[in-house]
Amino acid sequence: MRLVLERRAERSKLMTWLSPLLAVGLTLVTGAVIFSLMGLDPARALYVYFLEPVLWWWSLEELVVKAAPLVLIGVGLAVCFRANVWNIGAEGQLTMGALFGSALPILWHEFQSFPVMVLMLALGALGGALYAAIPAFLRTRFGTNEILTSLMLVYVAQLIADWFIRGPWRDPAGFNFPKSVQFEGWQLLPTLGDGRIHLGAGLALVAVAVLYVVMSRTLKGFEVRVVGTAPRAGTFAGFSSKRMVWFCLLLSGGLAGLAGICEVAGPSGHLQPAISPGYGFTAIIVAFLGRLNPVGVLVAGVMLGISYLGGEAAQIDLGISDKTAQVFQGILLFFILACDTLILYRIRLLRPHTA
């Protein structure tokens, strides 16, 4: 038996929508197989992993908290990947955003009135965008591949954050723990009621709405799609690919930075070495699962959020490592990519010719 790809005459509309569902389905089946290999009841394990997180109000709240940064970063990356700009350093931009935004409450702790929040968010976005400007500059000025530079900068950002948190920004009254002072008043993001859902979720929704309009209704969105799918045609149309690199990296970096400061000023309330559980990398999967489409990213962000919660729940209820969540996320991305082949190709299995 041989597997052969046969190009379709045009992109399959049906498969464009079916492929992510298929990928999720296949991931669940693979999950069931893995769970039963681990000696667990697959039905119960899948229930704990993927259903329980959406059955209770408190866990739904937690889901929104987890999905917000994923969506914020994911929509930015979706635009990037559309334009064939490979920013994979969102985790570093998130860290920088968190650092920039935290500068105000840490260095000027008495400033607790409303403007501080606006300034913090602005600084967060600025930090992320500035950090993403480094690979953008290197790519446009010297032609250096942005994949490797943006990724290397993740490690550097985490080391810078580590230095600040263990060094000058450590809480003097914090018993030597590596964390900053607790934020107060408007230094913390407002929450929905007394719950955990914070302003970051609202910002994520705004980002999705704005980018949806930009991508589908404006010239800029058209430019992104043309430069991404047919760079030569883009050049003839007068679209500058350098400008596109800048636009994509600043946009996605800014959004990642915003997600970073929202994490610090939202759920955690202080700066600490572990700012995010790898949201910047998971957002890559979110962008692909969401079809590189802002609205799709919203749905995908929620689904990947479930996998984080499921990982935590599985650790408590089933006694398995919460790192299985990361494995599921990786498997999911594989299946998405594999299923996307069906959009452009038909798959045929051929028997070997005997002649």
Next chain:
Amino acid sequence: MTGLEAVILTIITASTPLLLAAIGELVVERSGVLNLGVEGMMVVGAVCGFATAYTTGSPYLGVLAGVLAGMGMALLFGFLTQSLATNQVASGLALTLLGLGLSGVIGESFTGLPGVKLQPLDIPVLSDIPFLGPILFGQDVLVYTSFALVFAVSYTMSRTRTGLVIRAVGDNHHSAHALGYNVIAVRYGCILFGGACAGLAGAYLSLAYTPQWVENMTSGRGWIALALVVFATWIARRVLIGAYLFGAVWIMGLYAQALGIGIPSQVLSSFPYLITILVLVLISRNRTLTKINTPACIGQTFVPDR
């Protein structure tokens, strides 16, 4: 042991994993495939190598397990990018994300356990020569393997028919296909070789460099290996120079830390990453140098028409 001797010995251990991973990726890229999953294959190789060596007590079985694990991961990548024609950049990222997660799960029960160290070969008589002896003849088998691989790859790529076919496939897959070469099969072979090398590099980390398992212990070495291939402009012997340059930088950071120079440890730890960026910039500035040697079809998918 003199100070200089110790420095050289540690530089060798720091450079070997980079060299192993980079020489494998070089062959992959020469065949026109960009596998960004080096970090993932390496970390799975590291954990499988450690786990096998710990359970069986034999570091050599550990090395074998690391190689097989790396190849297994590479096969996954090969199936996706070659048989299903998926985007190579995205598939490579997927491989790295999966590898980091998988190694975390496999390695959880092995964290903090004492490892099995791959012992140096200590070639008799020769390794007793002062200074040069331990450096040249007192290494473990993987260090020698890494050098052998550089020469083998260098020779194969420039002097043999196999190398010519690999380069043809990487430079123009349509022509190679028209000439009757099985582009997909050649690329599968190269991808598997790259996986084996990355697995070997991972096994070296967890069996020789620091014989233990620490989560994410590759700490970006897979990505640096990718940068090394660009630095070497896809020429095998330059990978050797690059790997040792980076190994030296890595070790200098550690020594400076130990000496307690008034620089924060974080600054020193960030050196390898910053130097990688610097080197990439310097190389990519020279457009002609990169243009001449870059495999023309790198990263492009190929679907043979029937």
